[in-house]
Amino acid sequence: MYGLTALELARIQFGFTVSFHILFPAITIGLACFLAFLEARWLYTKDSVYRTLYQFWIKIFALNFGMGVVSGLVMAYEFGTNWSGFSQFAGSVTGPLLTYEVLTAFFLEAGFLGVMLFGWNRVGPGLHFFSTVMVALGTMISSTWILASNSWMHTPAGYVIVAGKVVPTDWLEVIFNPSFPYRLAHMVIAALLSTALFVAASSAWQLLHDRAVPAARKMLSMALWMVLIAAPIQAVVGDAHGLNTLEHQPAKIAAMEGHWNTAAKDDKGGFPLIVFGIPDMEREETRYAIEIPRLGSLILTHSLDGQIRGLKDFPREDRPNATVLFFTFRIMVGLGVAMILFGLLGWVLRRNGALYRSKAFLRLAVVMGPAGLVALLAGWMTTEIGRQPWVVYGLLRTHDAVSAHAAGPVALSLALFVVIYFVCFGVGIRYMLKLASAGPAPDAHPHEEPSYGPGSVVPAAIAAASTPNPMAPHGQRES
Numbered sequence: 001m002y003g004l005t006a007l008e009l010a011r012i013q014f015g016f017t018v019s020f021h022i023l024f025p026a027i028t029i030g031l032a033c034f035l036a037f038l039e040a041r042w043l044y045t046k047d048s049v050y051r052t053l054y055q056f057w058i059k060i061f062a063l064n065f066g067m068g069v070v071s072g073l074v075m076a077y078e079f080g081t082n083w084s085g086f087s088q089f090a091g092s093v094t095g096p097l098l099t100y101e102v103l104t105a106f107f108l109e110a111g112f113l114g115v116m117l118f119g120w121n122r123v124g125p126g127l128h129f130f131s132t133v134m135v136a137l138g139t140m141i142s143s144t145w146i147l148a149s150n151s152w153m154h155t156p157a158g159y160v161i162v163a164g165k166v167v168p169t170d171w172l173e174v175i176f177n178p179s180f181p182y183r184l185a186h187m188v189i190a191a192l193l194s195t196a197l198f199v200a201a202s203s204a205w206q207l208l209h210d211r212a213v214p215a216a217r218k219m220l221s222m223a224l225w226m227v228l229i230a231a232p233i234q235a236v237v238g239d240a241h242g243l244n245t246l247e248h249q250p251a252k253i254a255a256m257e258g259h260w261n262t263a264a265k266d267d268k269g270g271f272p273l274i275v276f277g278i279p280d281m282e283r284e285e286t287r288y289a290i291e292i293p294r295l296g297s298l299i300l301t302h303s304l305d306g307q308i309r310g311l312k313d314f315p316r317e318d319r320p321n322a323t324v325l326f327f328t329f330r331i332m333v334g335l336g337v338a339m340i341l342f343g344l345l346g347w348v349l350r351r352n353g354a355l356y357r358s359k360a361f362l363r364l365a366v367v368m369g370p371a372g373l374v375a376l377l378a379g380w381m382t383t384e385i386g387r388q389p390w391v392v393y394g395l396l397r398t399h400d401a402v403s404a405h406a407a408g409p410v411a412l413s414l415a416l417f418v419v420i421y422f423v424c425f426g427v428g429i430r431y432m433l434k435l436a437s438a439g440p441a442p443d444a445h446p447h448e449e450p451s452y453g454p455g456s457v458v459p460a461a462i463a464a465a466s467t468p469n470p471m472a473p474h475g476q477r478e479s
Contacts, residue, residue, distance in 0.1 A: 004407065007402045010402050010405070023373055027195055028064055032135050033192065035057060060432055079094075085401040090165075090392055092168060093166055097148055097175070104141050108134055108141065109142070112134040113135055115128065143191075155177045155249075156392055158174040196227050196372070202219070202437065203223065204363070206437070215440045224347070228344065228347050231339040239299075243302075245386075246301075248393075259286075262307060270305045270306060271296045271308070272292055318389065328379075328382045346365075
């Protein structure tokens with residue numbers, strides 16, 4: 001297929017499937033927490049707007065959850081079919097971690113999901129709220145195990161190698177490896193931000209079309225508070241994550257920054273921040289560089305005269321692709337800055353009483369809707385491509401992890417995945433966006449409390465939107 005090897009095709013296939021999959025768990029994590037908050041507010045205030053919003057967003061949550069389960073199932077098989085070398089080498093670590101995720105997180109989610117989706121009119125309010133909280137907790141626990149596995153692949157710890165295979169010696173070190181806290185915090189906040197921007201876009205669209213005004217105003221307000229608070233926190237967490245990466249994966253940082261020479265100082269000392277340029281892997285330079293003197297030192301080392309190792313300090317075979325990383329990193333950071341400015345603008349308009357009346361801001365909110373997910377994908381690409389040429393950093397190279405396949409079968413399966421994913425998940429995403437743009441239905445009985453008695457009918461739309469398979473592993477959120 002276009003002269004690509006089996007290794008390159010296997011990498012493209014896994015990258016394609018995980019790029020689709022990672023979007024769904026991100027929204028699942030955020031919406032589960034949002035639903036728990038909405039139900040808590042409903043129980044505390046008895047304000048029917050919170051009930052209306054809960055019943056609206058649970059439909060989208062159910063649909064998103066189902067697509068996340070299905071897309072994660074495919075990746076579980078890819079480990080065995082395309083990456084048997086990795087499974088043989090590190091399966092004693094990653095296998096148990098993914099099993100713990102199923103036993104603790106997915107069983108918790110699946111066990112309470114039915115009550116959450118279908119029990120609003122069938123169980124008591126306390127039990128229903130408890131179920132919603134358990135599902136939200138399950139998504140967080142699931143993220144913990146998945147990120148523990150992924151982080152170990154970047155910063156392996158707590159192991160010995162016996163007969164060419166990893167043997168765990170200390171599970172606490174395996175789980176709480178050096179990069180784990182930073183990756184977990186970064187991913188969870190990214191999920192909350194992605195969901196907040198999605199909710200803000202949905203509400204802004206409805207306000208622009210004069211639909212569901214009270215409910216739309218409420219969810220726009222909540223979403224903007226989340227963006228205002230979480231976006232700056234994400235910047236701080238990202239900075240700490242960068243310092244951790246500089247310590248454990250210095251080649252990745254050099255590639256992200258487009259720096260080739262360790263001792264390259266500008267005339268003021270330190271090293272510059274390259275705002276724009278085109279890293280050239282063959283010529284070993286960043287062409288057309290636009291630089292800000294000493295700012296790179298300040299950001300990366302918190303010192304005006306600090307230094308980092310340049311890419312030329314690393315053997316060619318150990319260098320990640322700087323051309324790709326340079327741009328994916330800047331996409332992530334640029335969108336992060338845009339989120340901070342967006343949150344601040346919303347706060348200013350709120351203080352001036354123009355938040356819901358500014359058509360320009362509402363249009364901006366719609367445009368910013370996918371920004372969180374795009375930034376998440378760019379960040380994931382930066383993380384995973386930056387780990388190359390290693391699958392387990394410093395221990396197992398990617399070309400040693402791939403299965404012994406010819407290029408033809410891998411190309412065929414990749415082509416089938418592309419067609420099936422765009423058809424199936426494309427339809428699902430389109431339907432989810434249709435639900436989000438339609439807005440919540442008007443509350444016919446705004447002062448009537450919901451009936452939790454037996455025999456009540458569950459909204460058909462919720463049942464139709466949810467078809468999760470409780471036997472499928474709800475996993476591989478990031479790899």
